[in-house]
Amino acid sequence: MNRIVPAPVDRETNDRLALAGAIAWPSFFAAGVATMVFFALIDPDELFNAAWPHILLPREFAYTLGFFVFWTATLGASSFTALLLRRPKDAQP
Amino acid sequence: MKPLPKLVLVDDSLYAAQAKIYPREIEGRFARLRTIAVFALLGVFYLFPWLRWDGRQAVLFDLPARKFYIFGLTFWPQDFFWLAWLLIIAGVSLFFVTALAGRLWCGYACPQTVWTEVFLWIERACEGRRNQRIKLDAAPWNTEKLLRKGAKQLLWIGFAAWTGFTFVGFFTPITDLARETVHFTLSGWETFWIVFYGFATYGNAGFLREQVCKYMCPYARFQSAMFDKDTLIVSYDVARGELRGARKRNADPKALGLGDCVDCDACVQVCPTGIDIRDGLQIECIACASCIDACDAVMDKMGYARGLVGYTTENLRAGKPLRLLRLRTLLYGGLLAFLLGTFVWGVAHRAPLIVEVLRDRNALYRRSADGAIENSYTVKLVNKTQAAQRVRLTVVDDPRVTIADRSDVALPPGEVTSVPLTLRAVSPDFSGMVRIKLAARDDASGVAATQTAQFFVPEKP
Numbered sequence: 001m002n003r004i005v006p007a008p009v010d011r012e013t014n015d016r017l018a019l020a021g022a023i024a025w026p027s028f029f030a031a032g033v034a035t036m037v038f039f040a041l042i043d044p045d046e047l048f049n050a051a052w053p054h055i056l057l058p059r060e061f062a063y064t065l066g067f068f069v070f071w072t073a074t075l076g077a078s079s080f081t082a083l084l085l086r087r088p089k090d091a092q093p
Numbered sequence: 094m095k096p097l098p099k100l101v102l103v104d105d106s107l108y109a110a111q112a113k114i115y116p117r118e119i120e121g122r123f124a125r126l127r128t129i130a131v132f133a134l135l136g137v138f139y140l141f142p143w144l145r146w147d148g149r150q151a152v153l154f155d156l157p158a159r160k161f162y163i164f165g166l167t168f169w170p171q172d173f174f175w176l177a178w179l180l181i182i183a184g185v186s187l188f189f190v191t192a193l194a195g196r197l198w199c200g201y202a203c204p205q206t207v208w209t210e211v212f213l214w215i216e217r218a219c220e221g222r223r224n225q226r227i228k229l230d231a232a233p234w235n236t237e238k239l240l241r242k243g244a245k246q247l248l249w250i251g252f253a254a255w256t257g258f259t260f261v262g263f264f265t266p267i268t269d270l271a272r273e274t275v276h277f278t279l280s281g282w283e284t285f286w287i288v289f290y291g292f293a294t295y296g297n298a299g300f301l302r303e304q305v306c307k308y309m310c311p312y313a314r315f316q317s318a319m320f321d322k323d324t325l326i327v328s329y330d331v332a333r334g335e336l337r338g339a340r341k342r343n344a345d346p347k348a349l350g351l352g353d354c355v356d357c358d359a360c361v362q363v364c365p366t367g368i369d370i371r372d373g374l375q376i377e378c379i380a381c382a383s384c385i386d387a388c389d390a391v392m393d394k395m396g397y398a399r400g401l402v403g404y405t406t407e408n409l410r411a412g413k414p415l416r417l418l419r420l421r422t423l424l425y426g427g428l429l430a431f432l433l434g435t436f437v438w439g440v441a442h443r444a445p446l447i448v449e450v451l452r453d454r455n456a457l458y459r460r461s462a463d464g465a466i467e468n469s470y471t472v473k474l475v476n477k478t479q480a481a482q483r484v485r486l487t488v489v490d491d492p493r494v495t496i497a498d499r500s501d502v503a504l505p506p507g508e509v510t511s512v513p514l515t516l517r518a519v520s521p522d523f524s525g526m527v528r529i530k531l532a533a534r535d536d537a538s539g540v541a542a543t544q545t546a547q548f549f550v551p552e553k554p
Binding site: 017018021022024025026029037040041043058059060061063064 | 156157159170173176177265280281282283285286301304305307308309310311
C-alpha cells in the first residue's frame with residue numbers, strides 16, 4: 001500500500017522552538033499571576049500618586065506596563081535557568 | 094510483514110525531531126462529543142460579553158474601575174481573596190477530574206484543544222482532507238496553492254482577531270469596544286491587547302498546536318501524579334490486537350495467527366500529537382479519543398467487536414473491578430466540597446459596607462474657639478451593594494467624643510465615597526490618646542459597619 005508520509009521538519013528549528021516555548025510559557029503564566037496579585041492589592045492610581053505625582057498614567061496602561069515588567073523578570077529567570085541547565089555538548093556546534 | 098512505523102527517533106536530544114503532523118479528519122462518538130464541547134465552550138467565550146444584566150454587561154472584569162461583575166455578583170479589590178479561592182477551586186477540580194477520568198480536560202476542554210479544533214476546521218475547509226493537505230504542502234507554488242493557503246490565512250487571522258477582540262471585551266465594555274473598532278478610535282492599550290491575544294491564538298492554535306501540549310504545558314508533565322490504576326485512560330488492548338497485520342476482510346485471523354489489529358494505521362493518522370497508541374500510554378496522549386473513533390470505524394467495517402482501542406483503566410484491562418471510591422478521589426472530592434462550600438458561604442456573607450477612617454496628618458489636635466478639642470479625619474465609605482444607601486455616622490459607646498460637622502452621608506450604589514469628618518471633645522477628662530469606634534449605619538436597609546480610630550487630646554501636665 002502506498003502511504004503518504006509528511007516530510008520531517010528540520011531538527012534544529014524544532015529544538016529551538018521547543019526551548020523557546022518552554023521558557024516563554026511558564027514565565028508568561030507566572031507574570032500573569034504576579035500581575036493579578038500585585039494589582040489586586042495595589043491601585044496603580046494610588047501608587048503613582050504617592051511615588052510619581054507628576055506622571056499621569058491611565059490604569060490600563062499601568063496594568064499593561066506592570067504585566068510586561070513582571071514578564072521581563074520571569075522571562076529573564078527562565079532563560080537563565082535554561083542557560084544553566086544546558087549540557088556542555090549542547091553548546092557545541 | 095510491513096516495515097515498522099516510521100517515527101523518526103533522534104539520539105538523546107531533549108526533544109525528538111518530529112514530522113509535521115497532519116491529523117486526519119475523523120467522525121465518531123467522541124469526535125461528536127468534542128464538537129459539542131467546542132460549541133459550548135467557545136459559545137460561552139464569544140457570547141458572554143454580549144449578555145446584559147441589570148443594565149450593564151453581565152460578565153465584565155472592569156479593570157479601569159477596579160470592579161469585577163459576574164452576573165449578579167460584584168467583586169471589589171477587597172474580595173480578591175475570593176477570586177484567588179476560585180482559582181484554587183479550579184485547580185482542585187482539575188485534580189479531581191484527572192484522578193477520576195484522566196486527561197478529560199486536555200481532550201475536550203483545554204483552550205488549546207478547543208481553538209486548535211476550530212483552526213483545523215478552517216484548514217480542512219480551505220485545503221481539503223489529510224492527503225490533499227500533505228500533497229498541497231509538497232507541491233510547488235501555483236495559483237491554486239496560493240489561493241487555498243491565502244484563504245486559510247485570511248480566515249485564521251480574522252478568527253484570531255475576533256478572539257482577541259472578545260478577550261478584551263471581557264475587560265472593557267464590549268459595546269463601547271465595538272463602536273470604537275468601527276470608528277477606528279480604539280485606544281492604544283486596547284489595540285495592543287487585541288493584537289497580542291489574537292496573535293497568541295493564531296500562534297498556538299494555528300502554528301504550534303500539539304507542540305504546546307508536548308513541550309510547553311506544565312499540566313501535561315505533572316498530570317501523571319494524579320493517575321493511578323483506576324484512572325480512565327485511552328488504551329490499546331494488546332492481548333486482543335496482537336499479532337497485528339493486514340488481512341482480507343473475510344479471512345479468519347485465527348487461521349492466519351493474527352490478532353484483531355489490522356494494522357491500518359488509522360489510529361496513528363488521526364492522532365493530533367502524532368503518536369501510536371499501540372505503543373502504550375504516552376505522555377503526549379491528550380486523551381482526545383480520536384484513535385478510538387478511528388479504530389471503532391475499522392472494527393465495524395471488519396465485522397469485529399468495537400473497543401480494540403478504548404477508554405478503560407489499567408485495572409479493568411487486567412480484569413479487576415472498577416473502583417471509583419478510593420483514597421485519592423475521596424481526598425480530592427472532600428477538599429473540593431470544602432473549598433466550594435467555603436466559597437459560597439464567604440461570598441454570600443461579604444461585608445456590604447466598608448468604613449475606613451484616616452487621620453489628617455497636619456496636626457494631632459486643634460483647640461476650637463469655645464475651648465473644645467477637635468481632631469479631623471477623612472472617612473472612606475465603600476458601598477458594595479447595588480442600592481443607594483444613606484448612612485448615619487456615630488461614635489459608639491463613648492459620650493466624651495462627638496461628631497462635630499455631619500451626621501448623614503449619601504452613598505451611591507457601588508461607589509467609594511470620601512468625606513471629611515471632625516470629632517470633638519468638649520471638656521475631656523482624659524489625656525493623650527483614646528481609641529474610639531466609629532459606626533456607619535443605614536437604618537432603612539440595616540447595612541452597617543464599624544471602624545476604630547484614634548482621638549488625641551493634649552497631655553495633662
